[in-house]
Amino acid sequence: MSSEEKFVFESLQDCESIRAFLEALTEGVGSKHLVLSSGGERIELYPQGLLQVEVKARRKGGSSKVSLKLEWKDAPRVETTDRTLSVSSN
Amino acid sequence: MITFEGLSENFRFLVLEVSGQLRATHEFMRAPTRELFDRITGRDDYIDNLKTIIENKCFSRIHTDNSLDRREIHRIRAIHTIAVNLERIADFCVNILGQMAHLSDPGRLRADEYDPIFAEIAASLNRIIPALEKEDLPAALAICRSEYELDRLYEAVFHRTLAEMSDGRSVHDRITTIFIFRYLERIGDSLLNVGEALIFSVLGEKIKIKQFEALQKTLSTSGFGDSLSDIDFRSIWGTRSGCRIGRVERVRNARSSTGDAEGGGAPGGLGSIYKQGNKKKILKERDNIARWSTLFPNLVPEIFGYHEDDDSAALLVEFLQGCTLDEIVLTGDVEILQNAMFVLLQTLHEIWEKTATPGPVATDFMRQMRSRMEAVLQVHPGLRREGVDLCGAGALSTEQLIDRCEAIEKTLPAPFTVFIHGDFNVNNLVYDHARQAVRFIDLYRSRDCDYVQDISVFLVSNYRLPVFEPALRERIRWVMREFMLFATGVAAARGDATFQARLALALARSLYTSTRFELNHHFAKDMYLRSHYLMERIVAHRGPWENFRLPVEVLDCGCNAIMREETPCALAS
Numbered sequence: 001m002s003s004e005e006k007f008v009f010e011s012l013q014d015c016e017s018i019r020a021f022l023e024a025l026t027e028g029v030g031s032k033h034l035v036l037s038s039g040g041e042r043i044e045l046y047p048q049g050l051l052q053v054e055v056k057a058r059r060k061g062g063s064s065k066v067s068l069k070l071e072w073k074d075a076p077r078v079e080t081t082d083r084t085l086s087v088s089s090n
Numbered sequence: 091m092i093t094f095e096g097l098s099e100n101f102r103f104l105v106l107e108v109s110g111q112l113r114a115t116h117e118f119m120r121a122p123t124r125e126l127f128d129r130i131t132g133r134d135d136y137i138d139n140l141k142t143i144i145e146n147k148c149f150s151r152i153h154t155d156n157s158l159d160r161r162e163i164h165r166i167r168a169i170h171t172i173a174v175n176l177e178r179i180a181d182f183c184v185n186i187l188g189q190m191a192h193l194s195d196p197g198r199l200r201a202d203e204y205d206p207i208f209a210e211i212a213a214s215l216n217r218i219i220p221a222l223e224k225e226d227l228p229a230a231l232a233i234c235r236s237e238y239e240l241d242r243l244y245e246a247v248f249h250r251t252l253a254e255m256s257d258g259r260s261v262h263d264r265i266t267t268i269f270i271f272r273y274l275e276r277i278g279d280s281l282l283n284v285g286e287a288l289i290f291s292v293l294g295e296k297i298k299i300k301q302f303e304a305l306q307k308t309l310s311t312s313g314f315g316d317s318l319s320d321i322d323f324r325s326i327w328g329t330r331s332g333c334r335i336g337r338v339e340r341v342r343n344a345r346s347s348t349g350d351a352e353g354g355g356a357p358g359g360l361g362s363i364y365k366q367g368n369k370k371k372i373l374k375e376r377d378n379i380a381r382w383s384t385l386f387p388n389l390v391p392e393i394f395g396y397h398e399d400d401d402s403a404a405l406l407v408e409f410l411q412g413c414t415l416d417e418i419v420l421t422g423d424v425e426i427l428q429n430a431m432f433v434l435l436q437t438l439h440e441i442w443e444k445t446a447t448p449g450p451v452a453t454d455f456m457r458q459m460r461s462r463m464e465a466v467l468q469v470h471p472g473l474r475r476e477g478v479d480l481c482g483a484g485a486l487s488t489e490q491l492i493d494r495c496e497a498i499e500k501t502l503p504a505p506f507t508v509f510i511h512g513d514f515n516v517n518n519l520v521y522d523h524a525r526q527a528v529r530f531i532d533l534y535r536s537r538d539c540d541y542v543q544d545i546s547v548f549l550v551s552n553y554r555l556p557v558f559e560p561a562l563r564e565r566i567r568w569v570m571r572e573f574m575l576f577a578t579g580v581a582a583a584r585g586d587a588t589f590q591a592r593l594a595l596a597l598a599r600s601l602y603t604s605t606r607f608e609l610n611h612h613f614a615k616d617m618y619l620r621s622h623y624l625m626e627r628i629v630a631h632r633g634p635w636e637n638f639r640l641p642v643e644v645l646d647c648g649c650n651a652i653m654r655e656e657t658p659c660a661l662a663s
Contacts, residue, residue, distance in 0.1 A: 009478050009480065010615075010619065011622060011623070011626075012619040012620055012622065013623070014623075014641065014643075017630070020483045021480055023483070024481040024482045024483035025480065027481060028481035028482075036479070036480055036481065037478070037479045038477070038479075039476030039477065039487075040476075
């Protein structure tokens with residue numbers, strides 16, 4: 001059974017400061033390794049293969065929104081133990 | 091007296107029954123018999139039932155009868171509270187009987203000690219029906235005060251018995267004696283509740299005897315005279331500072347010891363505001379009002395009376411004519427709002443000019459923020475964050491931000507102080523359009539301090555007005571813009587180079603601490619995020635603080651241009 005790992009970070013930024021976050025994420029995608037942590041929680045993601053990209057933009061009633069979503073299937077992870085070999089996906 | 095469905099009869103019976111139980115218990119203490127024991131314990135069930143009947147009738151009447159006016163509802167509520175306490179008194183009588191069984195020598199109980207106690211309780215029970223029927227406040231107060239007397243009598247027995255116990259003899263009986271008298275003392279506690287319920291029935295307000303006495307004393311030192319029946323005491327609000335506030339007016343057509351022809355007025359003509367609470371706060375408020383009056387006559391309400399006891403104090407102050415500024419912002423005509431703002435800024439300018447004292451003086455915005463953090467998290471547990479690492483790009487935790495900002499704040503003392511309001515909330519300003527005057531209320535936090543404290547509280551108190559209708563929001567924005575224009579003008583005129591950095595810290599504090607009063611979670615989160623953004627900008631700043639620019643977009647008032655303008659506004663120059 002796979003347990004859900006989640007990371008949420010909300011903050012208010014200006015265009016300058018948000019660039020730093022976006023650049024860090026871009027680099028993570030480039031290196032196929034994203035590490036996100038907050039307090040004691042940590043999540044590591046390995047984007048690989050084909051990634052589904054969704055870009056949404058909206059402007060309504062004086063407020064605007066743009067969202068970028070990347071989604072992919074993780075490759076089955078191979079785990080070895082002392083004697084057995086097991087294959088699982090999470 | 092309410093006469094529906096026999097409630098008043100049931101209530102009378104209950105009072106009579108409990109009085110009977112008390113007499114029988116008194117008799118039992120003098121000469122305990124099995125017969126009397128059975129009679130008292132047998133009547134207890136009847137009293138329980140009577141109380142339940144009264145309780146049911148009170149609730150069903152309040153729930154089903156829409157025609158009841160407030161006065162009748164208050165009376166029904168009072169009857170219910172009194173019934174519950176009477177039943178408890180009857181229970182204490184049975185408890186006394188139970189304790190008597192443990193006495194090896196009932197003669198050990200001294201009649202000269204319990205007779206006055208029973209007499210006091212009986213007198214109070216006799217006052218209940220007339221007090222309720224005639225709305226007799228002095229009788230209600232007399233019932234309340236019997237608790238003091240019963241406490242005093244109990245204490246004498248307690249100390250005497252305790253002293254006798256040191257000889258080591260009859261310890262068992264003596265402990266039992268204390269238990270028995272302790273039940274009599276607890277009857278006093280119930281009588282106090284009965285008396286307070288009667289006060290509630292007359293005044294329509296939950297008021298404790300101590301508060302009532304404070305009010306009475308404050309009124310009598312304020313020219314209201316002694317007759318409380320001439321006073322309409324209403325609208326008691328609990329406030330955030332924990333004080334109780336009410337408006338006091340002379341009842342129309344009542345006789346007036348001050349010769350006030352209109353009858354609606356106290357010494358100030360319009361009634362007064364009565365404030366009762368923590369002694370330190372009330373005393374501070376009184377002293378601050380006195381200081382304000384010396385500096386700026388008519389800026390603050392007049393004090394009519396002050397009274398204090400061991401741990402609380404009460405203040406009677408003038409009720410000011412006019413509207414609070416938030417009412418004007420939200421509902422006043424545009425012209426009136428413009429006038430109010432003009433008068434406010436002129437007033438502030440005058441105050442700041444007159445009270446400015448050269449510094450430097452340390453500020454404590456971050457300390458204020460930290461000290462209120464627990465209160466914020468109690469209302470909104472999610473409004474703090476852990477440090478974040480986002481693929482190498484970081485964000486500090488709430489605590490880290492406060493720590494860093496506090497270290498920076500230490501390097502940014504205010505160049506001068508002024509006498510500040512201290513809680514410069516938009517609803518602590520009263521605007522009198524007829525007299526073209528702004529006046530200050532709620533002044534217990536006034537002190538010599540950085541003017542930035544008042545500026546940030548005023549701005550955020552506008553920002554957090556829970557109004558989202560675009561036209562009204564625009565009015566709020568206008569008020570904030572006008573205020574910012576004025577404040578930056580003053581800062582420029584005084585050469586206050588670190589004004590914007592200090593204001594960023596102060597706004598971060600005000601935005602964050604305001605969330606504890608905001609139950610709309612979305613709005614509270616908005617203020618929390620803005621507060622953190624400001625702290626991040628402060629922490630990220632490099633170079634001299636004179637170059638720091640407050641990101642005024644946090645206030646969403648469209649005054650970005652103002653902060654770039656170097657021209658001081660007309661008033662400040």
